[in-house]
Amino acid sequence: MCETSPAGGNLAPNRWPTGTFMHRLRDELRSELLGLGTLRSFPPGHVLISQGDRGTSVWILLDALVKVTGGVENGVEATLAIRVSGDIVGDMAAMDGSPRSATVTTCGRAVCQQVKGPVFRSFVTSRPAAALALTQVVAERLRWANQRRLDFAGYETKICLARVLIALISRHGRTTEDGVSIGVPLTRAELGMLVGAKEITTQKALRELAAEGVIRRGHRDVVVKDLAALTALADLAFLAKPYL
Numbered sequence: 001m002c003e004t005s006p007a008g009g010n011l012a013p014n015r016w017p018t019g020t021f022m023h024r025l026r027d028e029l030r031s032e033l034l035g036l037g038t039l040r041s042f043p044p045g046h047v048l049i050s051q052g053d054r055g056t057s058v059w060i061l062l063d064a065l066v067k068v069t070g071g072v073e074n075g076v077e078a079t080l081a082i083r084v085s086g087d088i089v090g091d092m093a094a095m096d097g098s099p100r101s102a103t104v105t106t107c108g109r110a111v112c113q114q115v116k117g118p119v120f121r122s123f124v125t126s127r128p129a130a131a132l133a134l135t136q137v138v139a140e141r142l143r144w145a146n147q148r149r150l151d152f153a154g155y156e157t158k159i160c161l162a163r164v165l166i167a168l169i170s171r172h173g174r175t176t177e178d179g180v181s182i183g184v185p186l187t188r189a190e191l192g193m194l195v196g197a198k199e200i201t202t203q204k205a206l207r208e209l210a211a212e213g214v215i216r217r218g219h220r221d222v223v224v225k226d227l228a229a230l231t232a233l234a235d236l237a238f239l240a241k242p243y244l
Contacts, residue, residue: 019140019171020086022060024133033060033123033130037115042106049090049104056097056117058090064110065184069193070102079193081144082184084172091134094120107185152196155235158205160195162234165215165222176223178216185220 016023022030037060042048048059051070063085071077080102083089089104094117115123124130144167151160165182172183186194192202206222209215214230216223224230231237 016086017084017171020084021088021133021137022086024136026129029127029130032127033115034113036119036123037113040112040114042110042112044106044108044110046106046110047103048106048110048112049100049102051100051103053100054093055100056090056094058088058094058115058117058120059104060113060115061085061087061089062111062113064112065107066104066110067107067186067190068102068104077193078196079186079190081141082168082172082186082194084184088137090117091120091137093117095124095134148194148196157195157197157201158208159234160197161191161202161205161209162230163236164191164194165224166231166234166236169224169227179223179225180227181218182222182224186222187220191222 025033037058039062048066049055061083064083065085066083066089067079068081068083068089069077069079083104090100092098093100097117124134147167148164151163155163168182168184169180173180174183175181188203188206189199191206192199195202197205206215206217209230210217212229214224214226214233216225
């Protein structure tokens with residue numbers, strides 16, 4: 001059962017992760033948008049959005065981590081993306097009225113702002129800066145999806161995994177005593193879905209990277225101990241400071 005409270009409460013963080021929709025908005029636009037909806041909290045495992053539904057509400061993630069999954073007719077499901085505080089989900093249906101294209105589930109206790117679809121659409125269409133921010137977010141999602149398709153076509157699973165780990169670190173990573181965590185709690189199966197590989201294949205690649213001293217596997221976490229080695233394996237240019 002979710003909890004509700006008036007919009008515009010003090011639960012929203014003052015600083016938003018780089019690249020998120022809320023980070024891209026000016027202070028006055030953030031305040032205006034947060035005044036248009038209802039503040040709600042949910043337990044772990046709560047489905048915010050179900051694939052195929054006709055709802056149009058937009059969810060602003062104030063203090064939340066969610067996974068975006070999709071399934072096809074034969075029952076196969078894939079993890080498509082991870083969204084964090086400052087991101088929005090449900091905006092596609094709000095803008096074009098189409099059925100939900102994916103399912104969004106909370107990975108932990110989540111605090112979100114629910115904005116009705118027509119209200120969000122009116123806000124975006126009447127605020128050019130907000131429309132630009134939304135366009136930038138959609139473009140970033142498309143680049144992520146295109147890059148994953150290219151990776152799957154051009155690299156073996158171990159290299160695809162390295163590239164996904166680097167992508168997660170570059171946006172969500174956090175320093176630890178012995179390296180940098182990917183910053184999001186993912187099971188081996190969920191990592192495999194992001195990589196486009198079966199869980200057993202992903203586990204094999206993780207074991208090899210751990211044996212080589214490149215990573216340390218934790219419970220629903222991966223800590224990269226040798227970022228230079230991982231980026232070399234991923235066939236990517238080394239990022240001197242890719243994480244917070």
